[in-house]
Amino acid sequence: MCGIVAYIGPREAYPVILKGLKRLEYRGYDSAGIALLNSGLKVYKKKGRVSELEDSLLGKDLHANIGIGHTRWATHGEPSDVNAHPQTSASGKLAIIHNGIIENYSQLKQELTKRDTNSTAKQTLRCCSTLSKTFKKIMTAHWKKLYASA
Numbered sequence: 001m002c003g004i005v006a007y008i009g010p011r012e013a014y015p016v017i018l019k020g021l022k023r024l025e026y027r028g029y030d031s032a033g034i035a036l037l038n039s040g041l042k043v044y045k046k047k048g049r050v051s052e053l054e055d056s057l058l059g060k061d062l063h064a065n066i067g068i069g070h071t072r073w074a075t076h077g078e079p080s081d082v083n084a085h086p087q088t089s090a091s092g093k094l095a096i097i098h099n100g101i102i103e104n105y106s107q108l109k110q111e112l113t114k115r116d117t118n119s120t121a122k123q124t125l126r127c128c129s130t131l132s133k134t135f136k137k138i139m140t141a142h143w144k145k146l147y148a149s150a
Helices: 015-023 050-056 107-115 124-148
Strands: 003-008 031-036 041-047 065-071
Touching: 003 015, 015 031, 015 050, 015 065, 031 050, 041 050
Parallel strands: none
Antiparallel strands: 003 065, 031 041, 031 065
16 A cells, blocks of 8 residues: 655655655555655655665765655556656656556556657656646646736
């Protein structure tokens, strides 16, 4: 079963999120990951236990006051470092986590492929992050037209 932890505040986000992920371990999972936002977005993911993720982060710059973390139980895609959440957009500026199954994943992937977004989604969240990029482009263009006519 999946679990999500998030933190925004004056303290360091990593220890808060890590503690939260450890508290979720009893629910069962196959991988864990953390996204931290400071001067840029940093995403760390690992197949296996939270302690394996923690060990892989020793010596890394984990300074941030904003972050999200996730424990994942695979429903789409095999348990792996790549399929662990958070997933990122192609630009690397957006990280997404979700619990559950996106039922219309196949239809979304087909639509994104038609829009030539270079969708290489093999897993639900990669498709969603690409979709959010497409949505942002559409909305940005819409707002520019709206404000230009005002």
